[in-house]
Amino acid sequence: MKATLMLTAALAALALQTQAQSATPAPRAAADQIATAQGPLTVQPITHGSVVFSWNGKTIYVDPYGGAEAYAGLAAPDVVLITDIHGDHLDPKTLAGLSLNKAMLVVPQAVADQLPAQYRAQARILRNGQRLDTLGLSVSAVPMYNLPETADSRHPKGRGNGYVLTLGGKNVYLSGDTEDVAEMRALKRIDVAFVCMNLPYTMDEQQAAQGVLAFKPGIVYPYHYRGQNGLSDVAAFQKTVQAANRKIDVRLRDWYPTAK
Template sequence: MKNLLLIVLVLFSTSLFGQDVIKTKKGKIKIHPIVHGTLAIEHEGLTIYVDPYGGADGFEGLKDADLILITDIHGDHLNKETLKALNTTNSHFIVPEAVAQQMEGIDHAEIEILNNDKSTAFKGIEITALPMYNLPESEDSRHPKGRGNGYLLNIAGKVIYISGDTEDIPEMRELENVDIAFVCMNIPYTMTIDQAADAVLAFKPAIVYPFHFRGQGGLADVEKFKTMVNAENNNIEVRIRDWYPEN
């Protein structure tokens, strides 16, 4: 009996850990926060990884990725160690050109370059690359405009926004009809929680996940971010999840 209970607990922890379910008219979207800016999305047998980072253990219990999206060249987004530890032989990668230039040695089915403001489709999912960059724009910016991608996905009629490393840029603030948003907030690399809250209040996603919130000073105060958003708009659901299980 004890052995059976142990097996059930292990299966629950590996297959359901961190999983959120979004219902659509065409099946369920399952969202798995993994670590920092890394997540997985499942829908009707299709598995998507975003910025695989932190080692293969974080993906235990998930199927190999059919699609992998990478936002930028930095090591917490394009992490070759993690990619080489995963089985990516049959994975279709969608990446900005700067990332494609650094993909040597990574197994793949295909690498598709998608730059800012361009769109493509993969097995019924519509994908648009959006700008992500620091403000003010400068030659020595950590994230210059045009190098990396945020992504807008349309899965079964649900619009999902993945910010990448950005500040509260006009392209984000002007988004409309976003169902689910993953928004970064770590200084000095991206936004403060005040900037992130102000941007979220501007484009009004139905659900927002604060993620990528470890900065030089530690973890951002995402509870305060939630309070700031809901003080102005209680219709936005702020989902706080454990993106840093080691802390």
């Protein structure tokens, strides 16, 4: 009996140690804070196209990807936004490692169709042009797609969603996978923008810069900038934008810290 109890205790200690190791966060960039009318918005870069927002007691995950360890130490999400069906946006393995019991998943129809069965009851479907008001914030779905529009496009119009979050009087734009389409250029009163730039999937740095100069966000974060040939030149993007409009605050953050 004594030996059995000792073995049980040893196994329990090993399990706790394993759990602690799995909870060790992966390297990630430092968080930023942006003032809103209802307290600070914390912006935590994760990796590639994934970012976590904390605001007014709520936590929002965008495109959880890269393994659950990347989210260790962060509060469980109240809302999860997923932009598209590709594996760097809809990542079932990462979802399975997160605590999603209380989360609402805001997704386009194409993502809803591919969600693992256990999450479908938590999904709220938004199509381009639709808006959802929940938990004191609003989520608007905006088009994201490749140019020119073709039947074999990697990102056809209407399948995926970019999003505009409105919280505490601030508008936050998440581009998803897009080029500098007319709908992005026509955005108004965007305070914070997250804009992709990775060939051949979306657009290059110069396209992204011209799009940003058209809708003039207060702050812009280049994200989702890993392409087939490595990382895009986000410094060139910053230089182009600020040479034309110094009022736009271009914030370069390391979205790929484990790549070093």
